[in-house]
Amino acid sequence: QKEVEQNSGPLSVPEGAIASLNCTYSDRGSQSFFWYRQYSGKSPELIMSIYSNGDKEDGRFTAQLNKASQYVSLLIRDSQPSDSATYLCAVLSSNTGKLIFGQGTTLQVKP
Amino acid sequence: EAGVAQSPRYKIIEKRQSVAFWCNPISGHATLYWYQQILGQGPKLLIQFQNNGVVDDSQLPKDRFSAERLKGVDSTLKIQPAKLEDSAVYLCASSAGTGSYSPLHFGNGTRLTVT
Numbered sequence: 519q520k521e522v523e524q525n526s527g528p529l530s531v532p533e534g535a536i537a538s539l540n541c542t543y544s545d546r547g548s549q550s551f552f553w554y555r556q557y558s559g560k561s562p563e564l565i566m567s568i569y570s571n572g573d574k575e576d577g578r579f580t581a582q583l584n585k586a587s588q589y590v591s592l593l594i595r596d597s598q599p600s601d602s603a604t605y606l607c608a609v610l611s612s613n614t615g616k617l618i619f620g621q622g623t624t625l626q627v628k629p
Numbered sequence: 630e631a632g633v634a635q636s637p638r639y640k641i642i643e644k645r646q647s648v649a650f651w652c653n654p655i656s657g658h659a660t661l662y663w664y665q666q667i668l669g670q671g672p673k674l675l676i677q678f679q680n681n682g683v684v685d686d687s688q689l690p691k692d693r694f695s696a697e698r699l700k701g702v703d704s705t706l707k708i709q710p711a712k713l714e715d716s717a718v719y720l721c722a723s724s725a726g727t728g729s730y731s732p733l734h735f736g737n738g739t740r741l742t743v744t
Contacts, residue, residue: 526669552732561720561735562672606671616685617733619671 519544522609524620532628537594539605539623544588547612551583551590554606556622562606566592597627631655633736635721641742647709650739654702654723660684661698662733663706664720672720678704711743 523542531537539553550569554562568574568581568590580593590609594601604622611618634653642648654661659680664672675694677684680701689696693712698704708715718738724731 522671524671561737562733563735564732567732608671614685614687616674616677619673621669621671 520620521545521611521618522607522620524605524607524623526621526623528624528626530626530628531597533597533599535597535627537597537601537625537627539592539594539607539625541590541592541607541609541620542588543590543607543609543618545609545611545613545618546585546588548609549612550610551581552608552610552617553579553581553592554608554619556604556606558603594625597625599627599629601625602627633721633723633734635719635736635739637739638737639740639742641744642711644713644743645710647707648711648741649705649707650719650721650741652704652706652721652736654704654721655734658723658725658734659701660724660726660731661704662722662724663696663704664722664735666718666720666738668717675706708741711741713743716741716743 553566555565556562566581568583574581578595582591604624606622607620661678663675666672675689676686676696678698681698696706718740720738721736722733
């Protein structure tokens with residue numbers, strides 16, 4: 519089992535729709551979770567962090583965390599073509615302190 | 630605030646040749662990371678420095694990869710000799726600390742192609 523798993527996609531949504539990106543992780547002791555956005559040919563950029571169960575909202579982005587299910591998600595409301603990118607889920611390992619990345623989900627927002 | 634600087638942006642070499650990458654972290658950031666990102670995959674940590682000491686290099690192929698961070702600021706990553714499977718983007722990142730609340734800031738990366 520991979521430490522951090524994401525569906526590679528691509529996930530295609532129409533402009534204005536809600537995009538839902540999912541991530542599962544194996545380290546039950548992990549406490550810190552991050553979402554990075556990576557445009558093609560660019561470096562990852564931190565867009566959300568979440569540490570407690572529940573929802574955390576920032577503008578059009580909402581991160582959701584369920585530690586019991588070892589599941590973290592990112593919702594993007596009113597998706598725009600400029601949101602088209604690869605979204606990387608990252609989990610801070612409780613054992614090693616290393617930030618472990620999933621393979622990323624490619625999101626395509628079609629006008 | 631200036632970001633993480635990396636050079637070169639692109640490098641093409643033949644297998645068995647050597648190559649070096651350079652990184653200058655954000656001023657004041659104590660922790661520096663080198664990640665390898667193969668096309669279609671997420672970044673994989675190669676080595677982590679805290680100031681000029683190595684915190685984690687468990688996934689660094691030490692028979693061919695080496696890294697140093699002299700004076701706790703700039704860092705270089707070297708590959709010698711390169712293999713075809715080393716073709717990837719090498720990302721340098723820095724953070725103010727090592728705690729849960731110290732986000733990583735990435736440089737633009739060096740895209741390495743080994744032919």
